[in-house]
Amino acid sequence: MDTIDLRSDTVTHPTPAMRAAMAAAAVGDDVYDEDPTVHALQDYAAELLGKEAALFLPTATMGNLAAVLTHCARGDEVILSRKAHIFEYEQGGASALGGVVFRTLPVNFDGTLDLDAIQAAIRPEDVHFARPRLICLENTVIGCGGTPITPEYTDQVGNLARRHGLKLHIDGARLFNAAAALNVAPERLVRAADSVQICLSKGLCAPLGALLVGTREFIAQARRVRKVLGGGMRQAGVVAAAGLVALRDMRERLVEDHYTAQLLADGLAETEGVRVEPVHLRTNMVFFHLPEGVDSAAFVAELKARNVILRGKSPFRLVTHYYITPERVRYALSAMREVLAALRVTA
Ligand SMILES: Cc1ncc(COP(=O)(O)O)c(C=O)c1O
Known part of the structure; x- marks a missing residue:
């Protein structure tokens, strides 16, 4: 990647090792369940997360949607955070396509939902009520700045779900960032x-793809849901090959992205008028x-002219990834300081 693109970790390109693996991938028709590379990826993911089986899908959005539609029937209720990606940024797909009802709860600054609030949201059997069926958590929690949630908390929610006959789904779009930050095995989380x-395809740099993991029975059902959503892919081994490199080789290095994020935050905190x-x-x-009075659009445009890409307006969110090295952080910081100085003079 030539640009210093800080908009998201979704902008990452596949690495040379991924491109080589893609070119060499053995393939078959995955709708017939005959793609050996997809099988290898699914088996690897299931083992890594300590579950029986896995399913390869084109996107994380489809992975979440297939999960909710597999767990829930029409009219069933899902309990989740008001800021959950599934609720906020996936077009309410489970409601639109599956007639599922969302019951949202406030989220704490550390990404947790109060256990008492979850408990209170679980409706008793009554002819007037939607049937609670599923609790969804997210890890890391994007609505709370990418904070990781602990295995102990997740266990508590799991126990609560089980006591009431509910299922627990985790949107782990950035689960490996949580594992790296907490220094725990992904399976434990x-x-x-x-x-x-x-x-x-976020911090792990694969060009696309997500996996859903669970019991063999759950995955067999999710496979049907994936097909009706249009996610049954044919020679998908070409992209699964990149996914295998992502899962095997790119997880452990995510701590480097957490280091560069802190470097960026420290540099910004030392910049006059900027509040991190x-x-x-x-x-x-x-x-x-941004400092008071500095125009966000002008800031973004001036940085773009210096090859640093940001998105939105103040308060900005920056995301570090494989292509944001410490040297690039230093360059981005000096570009931001230069632009701020120029914009202050013209303001
Ligand atoms: C927590 C979370 N879940 C799911 C998704 C959906 O990912 P995609 O847009 O690649 O389907 C995202 C995307 O950023 C996310 O942040």
Whole structure:
């Protein structure tokens, strides 16, 4: 990647090792369940997360949607955070396509939902009520700055779900960032979950793809749902090959992205008038406010002219990834300082 693109970790390109693996991939028709590379990826993911089986899908959005539609029938209720990606940024797909009802709860700054609030949201059997069926958690929690949630908390939610006959799904689009930040095995983070979605195309750099993991029975049903959503792919081994490199070789290095995020946050905090919030980061996201009176659009345009790509307006969110090296962080910081100085003079 030539640009210093700080908009998201979704902008990452496949690495040379991935491109080589893609060119050499053995393939078959995956709708007939005959693609050996897809099988290898699914088996690897299931083992990594300590579950029986896995399913390869084109996107994390489809992984979440297939999970909710597999767990729930029409009219069933899903309990989740008000800021959950599934609720906020996936077009309410489970409601639109599956007639599923969302019951949203406030989220704490550390990404947790109060256990009492979850408990209170689980409706008793009554002819007036939608039937609660599923709790969804997210790890890391994007609505809370990419904070990781602990296995102990996840276990508590899992116990609560089980006591009430509910299932637990984890949107683990950035699960490996959580594992790296907490220094725990990914399997431990999802032990209490009935299903987990992991994404290959964010910090792990694969060009596309996600996996859903769970019991053999759940995955067999999810496979049917994937097909009706249009996600049954044919020679998908070409992209699964990149996914295998992503899962095997790119997980452990995510701590480097957390380091560069802290470097970026520290540099911004030392920049006059800039406010970084929160100051101590857990994973790969940095949030900052521009100094009073500085125009966001002009800031973004001037940085783009210097090859640094940002998105939105103040407070900005920056996301670090494989292509954001410490040298590039230093360049981006000096570009931001130069632009701020120029914009202050003209303001
Ligand atoms: C937590 C979370 N879940 C799911 C998704 C959906 O990913 P995609 O847009 O690649 O389908 C995202 C995307 O950023 C995400 O942040």
